[in-house]
Amino acid sequence: MEIREMRAFVAVAEAGVLSRAARQLHVSQPALSQTITALERRLGVQLLVRTSTGVQVTDAGATLLGEARAVLARHDQAVAAMARHTTAGGGVLRVGIPLELPPELLPSALARLAGDCPDTRVQARHLSSVAQVAALRADELDVGLVRERPAGPDLDALLVVSENVGVLLAADLAEKLEGPAGVRLESLAGLDWFAFARAGSPAWYDELAATLRSHGLDVGPEVPEDQRLIVELKIPAVSSGAAYAFAPPEWPYPMPDTVRWLPLAGNPIVRRTWAVWPATSHRRDLAKFVAALEDHRRGESRA
Structure with a gap:
């Protein structure tokens, strides 16, 4: 077995x-x-x-x-x-990763880690926020990058990314809805939201759904909890002009001419990503990795 x-x-x-x-x-x-x-x-x-x-x-x-x-x-x-035995580095660092991270975040942090702890080997797993927190508490991950900060004293957390989320729309529809500051959220009324399963990140889903409702938008039925979000499907979903999807400014996926990304006027949606790790950990390589993530965030803020 x-x-x-x-x-x-x-x-x-x-x-x-x-x-x-x-x-x-x-x-x-x-x-x-x-x-x-x-x-x-x-x-x-x-x-x-x-x-x-x-x-x-x-x-x-x-x-x-x-x-x-x-x-x-x-x-x-x-x-x-x-x-x-890996407190000083030199072991395997198991990292949980969500979808749609800023493209430069992990490469820069991993490059720093490789320089500071060359004997550490990184294993990355794509998991939802809920799955990452469960894996951390089951000692199946060493650090996770999650979209909602977990409660409880057993895990430490550090905010590493804040992104003003924009919207993906069919190109002809984007031309009609685009204003001087971007697309007004309420102008998306009547379109379907290409959503993710609430079970994977309940707090982030609820925050996003509340923002949509406050702007008069219907969030639609919840996605089944066992239905995995496939980000590549956002493009065909919005191409018809009947749906919209949210995405960060530097969306790391190919985008055809039939789809455009536009900012949301007033930046009503901010997506945050935290690094989370066991509070009892004293691993040097983990600390170096988290510090590299924090330095990247500070560099982005100064830019």
């Missing part, structure tokens, strides 16, 4: 409901169900009984639950023990 499979089984057994366990693990419910079914098939025993109200652990499942909890606890203890 893999650690991933044991975590999945324990989550389902403890939650008692597949959908709740899927949310905790930040995976889709069908994918989680397939993982459990494959595990049962490999072991040759039934671990869970599916009912109309949830799942129940079988006798075999109860045996595995106790063993899996012990294995996971020992695994996490071993990972934490090894992390102490």
Whole structure:
């Protein structure tokens, strides 16, 4: 069995409901169900009984639950023990990354890190803000770049990016709506918002939705939580002229002539990104990485 499979089984057994366990693990419910079914098939025993109200652990499942909890606890203890050996740098720095970061942010920070801690190897994972915070607390990440600052004393945070978000529109529609200072947010009424799933970043979604509603815009139905945002789909979504999407000024994706990016008049939407890491960490390479991110922000502010 893999650690991933044991975590999945324990989550389902403890939650008692597949959908709740899927949310905790930040995976889709069908994918989680397939993982459990494959595990049962490999072991040759039934671990869970599916009912109309949830799942129940079988006798075999109860045996595995106790063993899996012990294995996971020992695994996490071993990972934490090894992390102490990388305090001065020279280990693996696991970094969580959201979509649409400013193009120069990571390259400049990683270049600084390579110079200051040449023995540190970086592993990057694209994850939502919620998934990053969960991974940090599960000791599966060393530092995350998230769109909402987490609460609690167990994580430290530093604001590293503030962006005045603009709007992507079909070129002919952009020509009609563009004013001297950009596009007025309320002029987007009647268009569909190409949104992201609230489950990935609830606080940022709620802030953005509240701003839209305050300008008379309908935010539309929520995107299903298991539907991953694919930023490349923003272009075809807005090309027809029936939808709009938000994007930062330096959107790092190719844009055809049929689509334009315009600023929003008055800059009503500001997207912030925080670096977040465990408060108990004393890793030198992590500190250097965060300091490089902060220096980049200060340099952008002076510019």
